[in-house]
Amino acid sequence: MPPLSSYEMVNAYFDEAAQLVRLKDELYEVLKTPYREIDVQVPVRMDNGELRTFRGYRVQHNGARGPYKGGMRYHATADLEEVRALASLMTWKTALLDLPFGGAKGGITCDPTGMSPREVEAMTRRFTLAISHVLGVNRDIPAPDVNTNAQVMAWMMDAYSSRYGYSPAIVTGKPVDLGGAPGREAATGRGVVYVLVAAAKLWGIDLSTARVAIQGFGNVGSWVARELHNGGIAVVALSDVSGGVSHPKGLNVPALLDWASGRRPLCEVKQTGGVDRISNEELLSLECDVLIPAALGEVINEANAERVRASVVVEAANNPTTPEADKIMGDRGIKVVPDVLANAGGVTGSYFEWAQNIQQFRWKEERFNQELEDAMVRAFAATADFADRHGVSLRRAAFAIGIERVARASRLRGYV
Numbered sequence: 001m002p003p004l005s006s007y008e009m010v011n012a013y014f015d016e017a018a019q020l021v022r023l024k025d026e027l028y029e030v031l032k033t034p035y036r037e038i039d040v041q042v043p044v045r046m047d048n049g050e051l052r053t054f055r056g057y058r059v060q061h062n063g064a065r066g067p068y069k070g071g072m073r074y075h076a077t078a079d080l081e082e083v084r085a086l087a088s089l090m091t092w093k094t095a096l097l098d099l100p101f102g103g104a105k106g107g108i109t110c111d112p113t114g115m116s117p118r119e120v121e122a123m124t125r126r127f128t129l130a131i132s133h134v135l136g137v138n139r140d141i142p143a144p145d146v147n148t149n150a151q152v153m154a155w156m157m158d159a160y161s162s163r164y165g166y167s168p169a170i171v172t173g174k175p176v177d178l179g180g181a182p183g184r185e186a187a188t189g190r191g192v193v194y195v196l197v198a199a200a201k202l203w204g205i206d207l208s209t210a211r212v213a214i215q216g217f218g219n220v221g222s223w224v225a226r227e228l229h230n231g232g233i234a235v236v237a238l239s240d241v242s243g244g245v246s247h248p249k250g251l252n253v254p255a256l257l258d259w260a261s262g263r264r265p266l267c268e269v270k271q272t273g274g275v276d277r278i279s280n281e282e283l284l285s286l287e288c289d290v291l292i293p294a295a296l297g298e299v300i301n302e303a304n305a306e307r308v309r310a311s312v313v314v315e316a317a318n319n320p321t322t323p324e325a326d327k328i329m330g331d332r333g334i335k336v337v338p339d340v341l342a343n344a345g346g347v348t349g350s351y352f353e354w355a356q357n358i359q360q361f362r363w364k365e366e367r368f369n370q371e372l373e374d375a376m377v378r379a380f381a382a383t384a385d386f387a388d389r390h391g392v393s394l395r396r397a398a399f400a401i402g403i404e405r406v407a408r409a410s411r412l413r414g415y416v
């Protein structure tokens, strides 16, 4: 059998949860498939004078509960199928967190690491204008994802505003100077830690003696590492695309954050004071208590799930575990906190930013963090309670809660 695509993997999780909540057949296709898919050409004049044509996508999966919401990914492997998968995850995530949003995702097939800032800016502006007719403050609101950041959101906001008038609420994850919310940049990583702390409390795990391994040291991974370190929890391994480093007693996270802020790869960190090099594959099977994938999808799969030695996996990345691996880890008693719950701090923080933009009012960061913690702890408790009552995994419970909410909204709005 050919391997499942990322969209088929998400749909496998959807199918299991849809059965659990006895989703009516007539609603099944409506909820499972995307509402709208856009695939556009993005021609860019490169610095060497050559004209290159990239492909850009926006998939609006479901808008029953509010405007479409989801990140924009710039990556060589980003394609329509992956964007579909990620858009579907956003639908269940926003519903699980009870945010007034639907689910969407976008991306461009490109390698921005090999492009100049001017080229990335030109590509971003072209792409934004090409899809601007389906965006809108009450229609579809993009956010950062892999290889996009606050600067990319600023360009998107400016391109959109040049056509439709000043619209800060058209994207979230903006720079604070342009209406971004203090706390948003850290929100995904902080949310992961809030959920981990809530899970540890429920499962009787003492985090003060736990060893945590994190794959990915970008926006999400670096904030998870920082927050764990600040909370006195040992980060024993960290990696980026180049490879990683480990220390059985805990890494010097502030020094590594400083190293990475200079755009230096982790594989070049000096091996002093007991620090060892570790590959991305070795990190996944490292002896530790908590494993946090915070980079790309499908990294825990049939080939390596047997080797995972952590007792808890917290999915900071989207779609990091294939259904086969999910089953293997479940059978082995490993507790998995699924992506739609674990990394929902990002979109929850985006909701706070969007709401502040619409009200033209700014919260203090303390309020942002407190509301975020409340939302994440509430969602974890609801998911754990559902899982317990139905005797299912947290993933199935999270999808089931989301599906029930979207189904109810679809019926009430008269879609079906």
Ligand code: NAD
Pocket: 144, 145, 146, 147, 148, 188, 215, 216, 217, 218, 219, 220, 221, 239, 240, 241, 242, 280, 294, 295, 296, 297, 316, 317, 318, 343, 344, 346, 347
């Ligand atoms: P980012 O671009 O800031 O960082 C990605 C990190 O992954 C980098 O450290 C990069 O070196 C590393 N990486 C890339 N390819 C890798 C590979 N093949 N092996 C190992 N590491 C690799 O992206 P991010 O915003 O931190 O997103 C990371 C994950 O979190 C993604 O799955 C994303 O969808 C998810 N996520 C992000 C947000 C957000 O607010 N940014 C919200 C929810 C979920």
